[in-house]
Amino acid sequence: MRRSSRENGLTARLAIAPLIFASALTLGSPANGWGFDWTPTAEEIQKYRKSWNPFSEGPLLLQSVDIHPKGQLSIRPFVFSQISEKSYGNQLTAATGDKQNSPHLYSVAPLLTVTYGISDHVELGGATSWNTFWARDSAAANRGQGGPVTTNTGLGDFSIVLKYRPIVQDPDSAQPSITLYNQIVLPTGRWFTGTERPPGGFAPLGRLPATRFGELGFTEGITFRKNAKPYRLSGGVYYTYSAPGKDAGQTTYVGDIVNTRLAFEHFLDDSRGFAYTIELATLHTLTWRADGHSRNRGNLSGSTVIGIEPGIQYRFSDAWVGGLGVLFTAAGQNAPDSIYPNFAIQWYWNQGKKPVMR
Numbered sequence: 001m002r003r004s005s006r007e008n009g010l011t012a013r014l015a016i017a018p019l020i021f022a023s024a025l026t027l028g029s030p031a032n033g034w035g036f037d038w039t040p041t042a043e044e045i046q047k048y049r050k051s052w053n054p055f056s057e058g059p060l061l062l063q064s065v066d067i068h069p070k071g072q073l074s075i076r077p078f079v080f081s082q083i084s085e086k087s088y089g090n091q092l093t094a095a096t097g098d099k100q101n102s103p104h105l106y107s108v109a110p111l112l113t114v115t116y117g118i119s120d121h122v123e124l125g126g127a128t129s130w131n132t133f134w135a136r137d138s139a140a141a142n143r144g145q146g147g148p149v150t151t152n153t154g155l156g157d158f159s160i161v162l163k164y165r166p167i168v169q170d171p172d173s174a175q176p177s178i179t180l181y182n183q184i185v186l187p188t189g190r191w192f193t194g195t196e197r198p199p200g201g202f203a204p205l206g207r208l209p210a211t212r213f214g215e216l217g218f219t220e221g222i223t224f225r226k227n228a229k230p231y232r233l234s235g236g237v238y239y240t241y242s243a244p245g246k247d248a249g250q251t252t253y254v255g256d257i258v259n260t261r262l263a264f265e266h267f268l269d270d271s272r273g274f275a276y277t278i279e280l281a282t283l284h285t286l287t288w289r290a291d292g293h294s295r296n297r298g299n300l301s302g303s304t305v306i307g308i309e310p311g312i313q314y315r316f317s318d319a320w321v322g323g324l325g326v327l328f329t330a331a332g333q334n335a336p337d338s339i340y341p342n343f344a345i346q347w348y349w350n351q352g353k354k355p356v357m358r
Contacts (some may be wrong), residue, residue: 010209010336011319013109015081016101018347029035038166039121040120040121040165040166040167040168042120043166044168044170045120045168046300047170047171047172047329048066048169048170048171048177049356051171051227052227052229052266052270052274053172053227053232053357054267054270054271054273054315054357055273055318055356055357056265056267056273056274056275056313056314056315056317056321056322056323056325056357057155057313057314057315057321057322057323057344057345057346058232058234058263058265058278058307058313058323058358059234059261059263059265059277059279059311060078060279060311060313060323060324060325060342060343060344061263061279061281061309061325061327062223062234062235062236062261062263062279063113063115063125063161063181064205064225064233064358065165065177065179065223065224065225065236066165066168066169066177066179066225066358067117067120067121067122067123067163067165067179067358068115068116068117068123068358069094069117069120069350069356070117070118070119070120072116072117072348072349072350072351072352072355073114073115073116073117073119073349073350074114074115074346074347074348074349075112075113075114075346075347075349076112076113076114076115076345076346076347077110077111077112077344077345078110078111078113078342078343078344079099079107079108079109079110079111079343079344080108080110080111080340081106081107081108081109081339081340081341082105082106082107082108082109082336082338082340083105083106083338083340084102084104084105084106084336084337084338085102085104086099086100086101086102086336086337087099087100087102087332087334087335087336087337088100088331088332088333088334088335088336089100089333089334090301090333090334091333092304092331092332092333093331093332093333094330095328095329095330095331095332095337096333099337101236102336103135103136103150104135104136105133105134105135105336105338106133106134106135107131107132107133107134107198108131108132108133109129109130109131109132109156110129110130111127111128111130111156112113112127112128113125113126113127113128114127115161116128121164121165121166121202122162122163122164122165123162123163123165124160124161124162124163125144125160125161125162125163126158126159126160126161127158127159127161128155128156128158128159128188128254129155129156129157129158130153130154130155130156131152131154131155131156131189131195131198131213131299132151132152132153133151133152133198134149134150134151135149135150135151135157135177135198136148136149141239142228145203148231150199152195152196152355153195153253154189154194154195154196155174155188155189155192155193156188156189156191156195156196156213157185157186157187157188157189157213157214158185158186158188158331159172159183159184159185159186160183160184160186160221161181161182161183161206162182162183163177163179163180163181163182164180165177165179165180166178166179166180168229169225169226171227174226176224176225176226177224177225177226178222178223178224179222179223179225180220180221180222181219181220181221181222181223181236181238182219182220182221183217183218183219183221184216184217184218184219185215185216185217185218185219185240185354186216187213187215187216189213189214189215190214195214197212197213197214198213212254212257212298215242215243215245215254216242216243216245217241217242217243217257218240218241218243219238219239219240219241220238220239221236221238221259221267222236222237223235223236223237223238223241223261224236226350229263229267230266230267230268230270231264231266231267232263232264232265232267233262233263233264233265234261234262234263234265235260235261235262235263236259236260236261237258237259237260238258238260238261239256239257239258239290240256240257240258240259240270241256241289241290241291242254242257242289243345244293244304245297245333248296250296252296252297253289253293253294253295253296254285254289254295254297254298255287255288255289255295255298255299255302256285256286256288256289256290257283257284257285257286258282258283258284258286259282260277260280260281260282261279261280261281261282262280263277263278263279263280264277264278264279265277265288265313272314272315273313273314273315273321274312274313274314274315275311275312275313276310276311276312276313277309277310277311277312277323277325278308278309278310278311279308279309279311279325279327280306280307280308280309280336281305281306281307281308281309282304282305282306282307283304283305283357284303284304285298285302285303285304285334286302287300287302288300291313299334301333302333302334303332303335304331304332304333304334305329305331305332305335306329306330306332307327307328307329307330307334307340308327308328308330309325309327309328309340309342310325310326311323311324311325311326312324312325318354318355319347319348319349319355320345320346320347320348321345321346321348322343322344322345322346323343323344324341324342324343324344325341325342325343326339326340326341326342327339327340327341327342328340
């Protein structure tokens with residue numbers, strides 16, 4: 001079938017995106033004389049490292065924008081859960097508006113993330129997950145009759161993340177850190193253990209970036225962070241393309257996904273890394289695909305979830321930090337109305353030296 005010029009153009013842009021990123025890394029090397037344009041200088045990095053930046057967990061729903069120094073590593077167990085009794089209809093509605101019945105869904109999703117500073121400009125990470133859900137028929141449950149429960153437990157998706165920071169924040173100006181985010185999600189649970197998708201097809205909203213469970217996905221994002229004692233502000237926008245899948249011999253196409261995050265931190269005790277956080281998380285499934293294919297799976301009208309999470313974070317030692325929070329759905333369209341309790345701990349290692357905050 002002949003493809004339109006629009007489809008060909010979009011496909012071409014997808015194909016050359018990795019080349020653009022690789023070219024940025026190449027041009028950023030000092031050997032090419034582009035270090036000032038593409039990477040922070042050693043002096044700029046040291047100036048940032050000596051500025052105010054308490055050692056802490058950071059936002060729960062947004063991975064650190066600044067990266068590990070070369071040779072530093074962290075391991076982060078993260079547990080996210082979901083409780084959902086209702087769902088939003090086809091119009092974007094606030095949490096106080098009318099909702100419709102849906103399967104009563106309960107989900108727990110542990111996630112283990114390991115990140116390592118390859119250089120002072122590039123960080124490599126990997127994340128593996130486990131997913132358990134219980135879903136009960138809404139009509140019977142609403143009548144107090146219980147009803148059959150659908151449940152499944154198994155290995156989740158595996159993510160590989162590469163982050164490149166072309167700009168580091170300047171403590172003496174308004175310049176923030178800017179980091180480019182690149183991720184591949186591999187459906188390891190579906191490939192190796194046959195783990196089933198939870199109702200709606202998504203792991204809990206807090207997974208960053210939230211992607212359809214059990215599908216091969218590619219994510220590009222841009223993030224920022226700025227420290228201004230006693231506050232830190234960070235955020236990001238992420239675009240995910242899901243590769244075509246297979247279902248009963250048919251090729252399936254779902255809409256692309258946009259995630260956004262915005263996090264505000266206020267430190268009450270720098271020495272303890274004690275702060276409260278307010279985070280905004282949104283998830284949008286789109287009505288188109290970057291490759292131009294028509295969609296034949298998922299909600300054809302698209303969907304939106306807007307959530308707000310209050311949380312706290314604390315430093316337990318020079319190597320251990322943690323945080324906990326509860327994400328509440330504030331508005332939605334074609335999505336569950338849920339609450340998402342979650343917590344994380346993180347262990348830092350820096351080649352026998354005292355770890356530093358990213």
